[in-house]
Amino acid sequence: MDGLDASVPTISPYRPLSASVATFGALMWSGFRRYATYRQATLAGSFTNIVFGFLRCYVLLAVAAGAAGGLAGGYDRRQLATFVWVGQGLLNVVGIWGWNDLAERIRTGDIAADLLRPVPPVTAYLAADLGRSGYQMLTRFAPPVIVGALVFPLVAPSRWQTVPLFAASVSLAVIGSFGCRYLVNATAYWLGDARGPLMFWTLGSGVLAGLFFPLRLLPEWLTITLWVATPIPGLLQTPLDVLVERDGPALQAGLVALQAIWAVIMVALASLVQRRAERKLVVQGG
Amino acid sequence: MIEMKDLRKEFTVRVKTGRFRREKRLLAAVDGVSLAIAAGEMVGYIGPNGAGKSTTLKMLTGVLSPSGGEVSVCGLSPVPQRTRLALRIGVVFGQRSQLWWDLPLRESFGLLRHVYRVPAADHESRLRRCRDLLDLDAFMDTPVRQLSLGQRMRGELTAALLHGPEVLFLDEPTIGLDVVSKQAVRSFLGELGQAGDTTLVLTTHDLADIERLCRRLVVIDHGRVVHDGTIEDLHSRYGSRRRLVADLEAPLPPDFALPGATLLAAEADGHRVTFALESIAAGAAVAALVTAAPVRDLSVVEPEIEDVVARLYTDSR
Numbered sequence: 001m002d003g004l005d006a007s008v009p010t011i012s013p014y015r016p017l018s019a020s021v022a023t024f025g026a027l028m029w030s031g032f033r034r035y036a037t038y039r040q041a042t043l044a045g046s047f048t049n050i051v052f053g054f055l056r057c058y059v060l061l062a063v064a065a066g067a068a069g070g071l072a073g074g075y076d077r078r079q080l081a082t083f084v085w086v087g088q089g090l091l092n093v094v095g096i097w098g099w100n101d102l103a104e105r106i107r108t109g110d111i112a113a114d115l116l117r118p119v120p121p122v123t124a125y126l127a128a129d130l131g132r133s134g135y136q137m138l139t140r141f142a143p144p145v146i147v148g149a150l151v152f153p154l155v156a157p158s159r160w161q162t163v164p165l166f167a168a169s170v171s172l173a174v175i176g177s178f179g180c181r182y183l184v185n186a187t188a189y190w191l192g193d194a195r196g197p198l199m200f201w202t203l204g205s206g207v208l209a210g211l212f213f214p215l216r217l218l219p220e221w222l223t224i225t226l227w228v229a230t231p232i233p234g235l236l237q238t239p240l241d242v243l244v245e246r247d248g249p250a251l252q253a254g255l256v257a258l259q260a261i262w263a264v265i266m267v268a269l270a271s272l273v274q275r276r277a278e279r280k281l282v283v284q285g286g
Numbered sequence: 287m288i289e290m291k292d293l294r295k296e297f298t299v300r301v302k303t304g305r306f307r308r309e310k311r312l313l314a315a316v317d318g319v320s321l322a323i324a325a326g327e328m329v330g331y332i333g334p335n336g337a338g339k340s341t342t343l344k345m346l347t348g349v350l351s352p353s354g355g356e357v358s359v360c361g362l363s364p365v366p367q368r369t370r371l372a373l374r375i376g377v378v379f380g381q382r383s384q385l386w387w388d389l390p391l392r393e394s395f396g397l398l399r400h401v402y403r404v405p406a407a408d409h410e411s412r413l414r415r416c417r418d419l420l421d422l423d424a425f426m427d428t429p430v431r432q433l434s435l436g437q438r439m440r441g442e443l444t445a446a447l448l449h450g451p452e453v454l455f456l457d458e459p460t461i462g463l464d465v466v467s468k469q470a471v472r473s474f475l476g477e478l479g480q481a482g483d484t485t486l487v488l489t490t491h492d493l494a495d496i497e498r499l500c501r502r503l504v505v506i507d508h509g510r511v512v513h514d515g516t517i518e519d520l521h522s523r524y525g526s527r528r529r530l531v532a533d534l535e536a537p538l539p540p541d542f543a544l545p546g547a548t549l550l551a552a553e554a555d556g557h558r559v560t561f562a563l564e565s566i567a568a569g570a571a572v573a574a575l576v577t578a579a580p581v582r583d584l585s586v587v588e589p590e591i592e593d594v595v596a597r598l599y600t601d602s603r
Contacts, residue, residue, distance in 0.1 A: 019403050026400030034388040037429070113384040115349045117401055118372040124401075278365075279351060 023119060024127045031131025045092060046143040053088040053144050057081055057152060060213070073216030078155040079244040083214055085148025087240050089141040090170065093133050094177045094235055096205050101125075102185035103194035115278070122271045126178055133174040155244055162245060165256055169239040172259045177235045179266025180205070186270070189277035210237030216246065227255075231262035287453060287485045288323040288346065293355035295341050295509075315341040317509030318355070325452070328479040328486040330496035333506040334599045339489040342506070343457050346487070347377055360452055373402060376446030380458035383438065384445055385430045391441045392426045395448060402449035409448060416444040419474050436467030443474065453485045454478070460492050472498050493591045505598055513598060517591060524597055526589035527562040530571050534559065535580035542578050547571055 035042075060080045064072040075083060091097075102125060105111045114121045148154060157163055184201045188194035206212050209232050215223050227233045238259045242252055295316040300308045316338040323329050333339050344350035345357060348364030348371050357364060360374045377384070385394045399409040417423055420440040425433055433441065439459060446454060456475070460468045476499055479486050488500060496503060496517070503520060505513035513520055520526075529550065537556025546566030552559050563571055568586045575581060 023400050023403065026397050030386060030389065030393070030397050033393060034386065037388045108382075110382050112344065112347075112349045112379065113377075113382055115368065116347055116372055116375075116377050116384070118369045119401055120369065 024123070027119070027124055027127035028131035028134070031128030032135045033131075034128070035132050035135040042139050046140055049088045049091060049140065049144045050147050053085055053148060054151075056088070057084040057148070060084060063217075073214050074246060075214065075216065075244065076155075078153050079246065080214075081148060081152040082154040082244050083240045085144050085152070085154065086243055087211065087236060088144035088148070090173070090236060090239060091211065092136045092140040093170065094173045094239075095129070095133060095136065095181070096177055096209060096211070096235055097202055099129075099181050100185060100194065100198055102182060103188040103198065106185070106188040107193055120271070120274070122182065122267065122274050125182060126175070126267065129178045130174065137170075157243065157245060159245060159249060159252075161249065161253070162243065165252060166239060166243045169242045169256050169259060172256065172263045173235050173239050176231050176259065176263040176266050179263065179270045180231060180235070182270040183266070183273060186273050186277060189273075189280070205232055205235065208232035209235040210240065214240075216241075227258065231266050234259035234262050287325040287327075287360060288321070288487070289356070289358045290319050290321045290342075290346075291356040293319045293342070293345060293357050294353045295338070295345060295350065296353040314509050316345070316352075319506065319509070319511055320355075321504060321511065321514065323485060323487065325485055326482040327502060328500045329488070330500035330503045331487055331489045331506065332491070332493070332496060332503065332595065333489075337507045338509040339506060340457055341509075343377075343455050343487070343489060347371070347375060347455055373449065374452050376449070376451035376454045378439075378442050378446045378454070378456045378459050380439070380456075380461035383430065383442065385438070385441055387431050388429055390427045390429050391422065391433075391444075394430065394441070394445065398445055398448050404449050408450065412448050412450060413444070416447060419477065420444060420470065436463050436470075439463060439467065439471060440474075443471065447478075451484065453487065456486065456488045456490075458490050459488070460490060460495055468492070468495075475499055493595060497591055505595065507599060520591070520594055520598070521589055524594045526594045527564055528568065528589060529587040530561045530563055530568065530575070530584065531587060532559050532561075532575055532584040533557060533582040535582055538575075538579050544571055544574055 057080075060072065060083075061077060064070055064075070064077050064080055070076060072080060102111075102121075105114065111121075114124065117124065157166070180201070184197050185194055187197045191197070208215075208226060208230060215226060215233055215237050218226075223233075227237075238255050241247065242256060245252065247255070293316055294314065296312045296314050298310050299313050301311050303309045319338075319342060331339055331342070341350065345352050346359055346364060348359075348368035351365050359371060362371045362374070364371055385391070386397065389397070395409075395413060398404075399406070404412075417426070420443065422440060422444060425437050425441075428437075430438060430441065443459070459475075460471055463471065472495060475486065475488075478484055479499060486499070488495060490496060501516055503513065503515065503517055504511060505520075513523070515523075530547070534557050537552075538559060544561055544566065547561040547563050550560045550562050561571065563586075572584060572586075575584070
């Protein structure tokens with residue numbers, strides 16, 4: 001077994017940055033490849049997104065039609081249609097729902113395999129999630145946006161900074177969403193099964209992220225409180241408001257900055273919870 | 287390479303004591319295990335279900351914090367230095383997968399190269415070796431979810447070895463495998479062990495794995511070590527002996543005695559006799575038997591390790 005010699009002196013945990021970037025990139029690619037395996041699911045998912053896009057769009061346009069001056073929550077009809085259709089495209093990119101991999105691995109004890117790798121679990125899962133969102137961006141973002149643009153008049157950005165701000169905002173939404181989902185899944189370390197918290201998350205995040213209706217329809221004090229005190233509006237409402245230019249340039253950039261703060265807090269919190277969990281971890285099963 | 291000193295792991299369990307009352311009780315899964323395993327050793331770590339084998343392995347690999355005692359693997363403290371230790375050990379869980387469920391083996395292996403940051407040339411040579419010895423080529427491009435258990439286990443072994451670990455922990459690697467796959471896994475591990483570069487710790491319920499692979503056998507029950515030595519030590523401790531079974535044309539004379547052996551059974555009106563060989567060699571016993579009565583058939587039966595271990599498990603209860 002000459003080829004299987006046991007010498008690994010070249011590998012240091014205090015790795016150079018380039019090696020860390022290569023590891024992170026490989027893990028991102030694994031996330032991309034995992035989702036790319038299920039092409040029929042991608043097609044079926046896009047179809048569902050489009051059907052719900054029509055439902056949501058007609059409801060919101062009806063609300064705007066009944067509102068004074070045709071403005072609902074400060075959005076005109078074109079902004080609302082854009083909010084809905086781009087929101088439908090982003091839903092899977094941000095990936096608010098449907099991720100229970102970590103909770104499942106904790107429940108079955110397979111988390112042991114994750115802990116046996118030389119990469120902290122939060123880093124490994126974050127990389128894979130960014131890969132997943134990259135795949136969803138390429139496949140799930142465009143179909144609803146194209147259908148929406150064919151059927152409804154949408155708004156195009158008028159400020160030069162809107163597009164880069166939107167790109168940054170979507171990236172931060174993915175990271176923030178990952179942090180939230182990781183924390184919800186991590187409750188399984190203490191509860192054994194995270195189905196309850198995941199259900200609450202599914203219900204709560206849809207409302208608080210602005211998926212069911214734009215948060216600007218709520219009283220202003222409540223909207224501001226939700227925005228500042230929770231990370232959830234940053235998952236969908238912020239990128240969409242940035243794109244439709246709902247606010248002036250200063251507030252537009254300020255919202256992205258707030259989103260960045262929350263993204264950092266959520267990932268740091270996920271790392272902290274992971275470390276605490278490892279201290280009391282009971283790996284289930286023999 | 288591996289040292290454990292009075293290693294303990296206690297779990298809190300809640301026991302129902304009344305209609306609404308529950309009491310917390312401490313359950314010691316590992317109750318003061320002290321062992322030292324040298325580099326290059328192949329050690330079988332066995333015990334009945336719930337004895338504490340997997341718990342020990344989880345503490346050695348750093349996924350479970352010990353409740354007490356000391357433990358060091360490759361000179362590192364497993365829990366606080368888990369990610370550093372991960373670069374130097376390999377782990378195969380028979381009942382869990384370390385591979386990426388949706389990805390083909392080839393991609394999983396490529397990913398592991400980056401995760402463990404193995405130089406491309408080392409990775410290639412180790413992978414080539416595993417592909418040859420474990421016949422992986424036929425299913426390198428099959429997603430892990432579509433592999434049979436035997437194929438997946440060969441993939442798991444490869445995945446655990448690609449970074450050239452100093453210690454390989456195997457938790458029931460042959461569980462659920464058919465005879466051919468078991469033999470493939472055993473002969474692969476046998477070759478790995480003979481090379482002497484890798485320390486191997488193997489837990490299993492299949493004692494044939496141990497007989498084939500391990501010189502040293504550690505038996506654990508109720509969280510305590512009840513035997514630590516060679517398989518031969520275990521046989522001599524329990525007085526397990528080889529047996530001579532003979533089918534005779536006619537029964538032995540009533541005054542026949544075989545010095546150094548004990549008559550265990552005489553069946554079929556004395557036409558089949560079984561002797562336990564204590565201090566007499568099999569050849570001498572056969573010669574004495576043949577002169578006493580015409581022999582139709584005979585066989586020498588080796589002591590069964592399973593019988594000895596079953597007695598050990600029962601005794602330690």
